[in-house]
Amino acid sequence: MSLSSRLDSLSIFLVLLLIFFVICLIFEIGYRVAGKLSDKTFHESIGPMATGLASLLAFILAITFSMAAGKSADRKQIILTEANTIGTTVLRTSLLAEPYRTRSRELLREYVSLRIVKNTKEGQAYVPKAIQRSEQLQVALWQQAVAAHKTTAPELLLLYINSLNDMIDIHSERVNKGMRGRIPASIWFTLGLLTFLTISLNGIQVGAQHRGRAMVAAIPFALAFSLVLTLIVELDRPNRSIIVISQQPLIDLENSLSSLITPVELDPLPTRPD
Structure with a gap:
């Protein structure tokens, strides 16, 4: 260590x-x-x-x-960006043909769970394992995209691949800014x-x-510096x-993955009164 x-x-x-x-x-x-x-x-x-x-x-x-505050703000922003990117990737799995669509959605569901870092005592040991597993899932998702090229229209597959590439890039950015950007x-x-x-x-x-x-002044003096540091x-x-x-x-x-993956049937619009 x-x-x-x-x-x-x-x-x-x-x-x-x-x-x-x-x-x-x-x-x-x-x-x-x-x-x-x-x-x-x-x-x-x-x-x-x-x-x-x-x-x-x-x-x-x-x-x-x-x-330090700027780096903290970057870490917060990158989580929002990652959530949006993964959500777009999940939506674009609908462009894939079966069985690649279902398998990719299963991988993405696990991927989202891994990206949530719980602030617990085990968090420090969890993060390296989560990074390693995330990279394995990225490879598996890419393999699914490559395998789907024979059954998916090129222009549709390209949209999905662009989102998948963005998701992988965000992972690298989050690791570097979160773990190494000190x-x-x-x-x-x-x-x-x-x-x-x-x-x-x-x-x-x-x-x-x-x-x-003059301890009345010395202790607050030391405490103020300690708090800032x-x-x-x-x-x-x-x-x-x-x-x-x-x-x-x-x-x-x-929490919204089910609604993103499963089509929602909308109620018909109420008719206007004459």
């Missing part, structure tokens, strides 16, 4: 506690280092540097949060380094005043604990 997978498996509340503990530890180290300084005017000279670092950290946090390690390293420098410098600034830690971590993770990417478009599609 890779490092990123191990980190993703941690509870987001545990991540929050770890970040909070590390920030408090960094602040305490800076405070203790400054406590040994005898110059009581030291905090006045270090103040502008602490302010400048805090501003730079806020800028990097804003960029990272925007990046915030780069270089950005995390820069953010971590800036956080360390900013928090430690603030600890030094407080300690240089020789007036105590944890929120970015949560938005970047494929498997969410709090901010869940809705699977409702795929769930709605699964």
Whole structure:
């Protein structure tokens, strides 16, 4: 199991506690280092540097949060796009001749169920298996389309194949954006380094005043940074604990498959009164 997978498996509340503990530890180290300084005017000279670092950290946090939020929005949009594409493919199975029509519909029904990711403790183990099975079903659907070319008009088969191609492309896009489209390690390293420098410098600034830690202000200060960093971590993770990417478009599609596959007989329009 890779490092990123191990980190993703941690509870987001545990991540929050770890970040909070590390920030408090960094602040305490800076405070203790400054406590040994005898110059009581030291905090006045270090103040502008602490302010400048805090501003730079806020800028990097804003960029990272925007990046994580954008990726999260892409993941949400791609689920809607995938549901629409699969629904179109299901409808176009009507263009195929039997027995390829029925077999393709059976494969698509299983495919839709696989694409719904349940946010459970087993979700992380489920996703790789679902991806592998989805790709097997894609091959089986393509084989059905190839076998149907002798009994289906070329122009009708082409419509179905176009939808099937779009469905396969959406799968690749969802895997890459959902599983591999993460915030780069270089950005995390820069953010971590800036956080360390900013928090430690603030600890030094407080300690240089020789007036105590001011825990009433220090704890909310550490908690605020912890919450923002944890929120970015949560938005970047494929498997969410709090901010869940809705699977409702795929769930709605699964619930409507019967009506998409089975022709519906409409009631006749009521006659107009004379």
